[in-house]
Amino acid sequence: MSGRQFVVSKEDWSLHRKGEIDRQRHREKVREAIKKNLADIVSEESIIMHDGQKIIKVPIRTLDEYHFRYDHRKRKHAGQGDGESKVGDVLHSEPQQGPGKGKGAGEEPGIDYYETEITIDELAELIFEDLGLPNLEQKKKQQLASDAVEFKDVRKKGIASNIDRKRTIMEVLKRNALKGKPGLHEITPDDLRFKTWEVTVKYESSAVVLAMMDTSGSMGPFEKYIARSFFFWMVRFLRTKYSNVQIVFLAHHTEAQETTEEEFFTKGASGGTRCSSVYKLALEVIENRYSPQDYNIYAFHFSDGDNLASDNDHCVKLAGELLNFCNMVGYGEIEGPYYYTSTLRSAFKRIIDPKFTCVSIRDKSGVYPALKKFFSRDPI
Numbered sequence: 001m002s003g004r005q006f007v008v009s010k011e012d013w014s015l016h017r018k019g020e021i022d023r024q025r026h027r028e029k030v031r032e033a034i035k036k037n038l039a040d041i042v043s044e045e046s047i048i049m050h051d052g053q054k055i056i057k058v059p060i061r062t063l064d065e066y067h068f069r070y071d072h073r074k075r076k077h078a079g080q081g082d083g084e085s086k087v088g089d090v091l092h093s094e095p096q097q098g099p100g101k102g103k104g105a106g107e108e109p110g111i112d113y114y115e116t117e118i119t120i121d122e123l124a125e126l127i128f129e130d131l132g133l134p135n136l137e138q139k140k141k142q143q144l145a146s147d148a149v150e151f152k153d154v155r156k157k158g159i160a161s162n163i164d165r166k167r168t169i170m171e172v173l174k175r176n177a178l179k180g181k182p183g184l185h186e187i188t189p190d191d192l193r194f195k196t197w198e199v200t201v202k203y204e205s206s207a208v209v210l211a212m213m214d215t216s217g218s219m220g221p222f223e224k225y226i227a228r229s230f231f232f233w234m235v236r237f238l239r240t241k242y243s244n245v246q247i248v249f250l251a252h253h254t255e256a257q258e259t260t261e262e263e264f265f266t267k268g269a270s271g272g273t274r275c276s277s278v279y280k281l282a283l284e285v286i287e288n289r290y291s292p293q294d295y296n297i298y299a300f301h302f303s304d305g306d307n308l309a310s311d312n313d314h315c316v317k318l319a320g321e322l323l324n325f326c327n328m329v330g331y332g333e334i335e336g337p338y339y340y341t342s343t344l345r346s347a348f349k350r351i352i353d354p355k356f357t358c359v360s361i362r363d364k365s366g367v368y369p370a371l372k373k374f375f376s377r378d379p380i
Contacts, residue, residue, distance in 0.1 A: 034116075034126060038127060042233060045225070124237070124240055127233065128240055131237055132375060133238075134374075135355070136207070136327070139296060158194025175191060207298065209248070209297075210282050211249050212300065213228075215251045216270070218273055218304055219303070229364070230367050230370055231264070232265070234375075235247060235261070251263070256280070276318055279301075299328075300374060303331075305343030319351060326355065328355050330359070331358045332358075359373055
């Protein structure tokens, strides 16, 4: 019996790229899974304490692919219909086990998680893509700048990563057509086209952000961690989006003081709480260094709300004064394990001003919504 020989005249190059296509699809699914779980990922301790590493690991749920799932109960099943079934008819379904009906340790599968590597810059890009300083106004000083990359020209010389495939193919097709040999073949160096890019700087009005944090004894490990998580991402957001934004770090217990960035994120304190001290210090910083005519001013304060009851009225008064100079004043209250009958947040309910924003955080997943609420681009 003679054998037959088949000759493939035209290769399907998509087969050669299947590995790269699969990797790209996996990267897109990982990116989508990370975006869906940002609320949990943002407050991960391994990220907040990453010590400057460029690559971090984030936990995400296992990415499900289509596959056959076999019955672990080893029961009998109907494999086909009786010949009279219609589209949409259910041939067989597993009996559902309601909640609480299991015995012992349970036999139902759980939700799998795995860690994927991502750079801190890539994660920051996902977190910050919809964020911006709200209510920016035109000021005298023009120092706040944001950088953007724009492809403005096409040239015959350039680096391989900037090759313009579409224009290169058009040059090949045009040259071959003029020679009477139409088709995509014989690519020469003269056919290559490269995109060239420039970094454009957009100048906006200058801005200063006052980071105000309660470090008193009532702020336990959980409360301090939540506050530091918020300010960690706030600082990174401001420095990623804007070139020259200024950040002032203010910490307080019964007294407030300006600290360095390192001290702000590492040093704790003890003793009582007088939140009015940090609002008073914020007003002094603005008066001495940042004229509202020259700067867009933002103030964000985080506390557990356990303030001296006699000090709450003073806080409301000073916060009202701060609103006269600020584009936005934000207050975040962290609800810890202890119950307080009268918190600073309840006193702040008396403030009726669209520039005042208040959030409450009960667990780690509340950090990301707080970022989105404080840094919404939508004008108030």
